[in-house]
Amino acid sequence: MKRRWKFCFLAFVWVGVISFGTLSFAEKGPSILNKVGKAAGAAIKAVKTEGHPEVSEQEKLTPCFECHKEATPDIEKEWYNSGHGIANVKCYQCHGTFENMKKVPSDDNCYVCHANAKNHTKPGKTCWACHPAHNFPVKKK
Template sequence: MKMRLGLLAVGLLALVFSCAPQKTPGPQVGKKPAVAHPELSPQEKLIACSDCHRTETPEIYREWYQSRHGIAMVKCFQCHGTFETFHQPTRETCRTCHAKAYDNCPKDKVCWECHTPHAFKRHQ
């Protein structure tokens, strides 16, 4: 269990760095590179992301849980993919649920350049 928690802590770092606002894919100057999520057993891959991130990354979990996305129960995989396909969302990912807002936003920016990641309830 402790090893799994340690591995999930490394996953937190990956999530934090992969969610940093970026205009183009790739690392930002002066930012640490994203760390890959730790390996999980087939059994662990069946556990909901939030079950581990609630304890491993409580600040990110709380940000999501208290947001409009959390209240609406938007799950991690809906924006970030599954463990095997985990990715930083794109403008097109957001468009899936936010088509009207997408059409009114600047085309040269990703959504989280103006909105707080996970919460999306205010402009930065």
């Protein structure tokens, strides 16, 4: 898996270097606030990525599944064919984005949509103890 990540990362770097040369900054519209002499709206900050291999700001603009088709193909396939995959429930809805990423999400994320599931979750158990990630099978009643 590490090798795949390395490949993916290098491919990005290659595309970046060959195609674009140097990086430039994000474009922002003319700020209404600037026009009244105040500071610009939101600052652009480089934020350290936690819980994910280091990637550049430009790589962070890639939908998760694009890399994970290569990096974690089994997981991507499970997700794609699951109810979540068909209904377009995307990786970041459970795992967050780079600044708040959790490799293992909290059950709280599940309860955003599955609040009633709390009633049958056994104490001390996670949702995926019974419904394995990433296809989350449900026993037919």
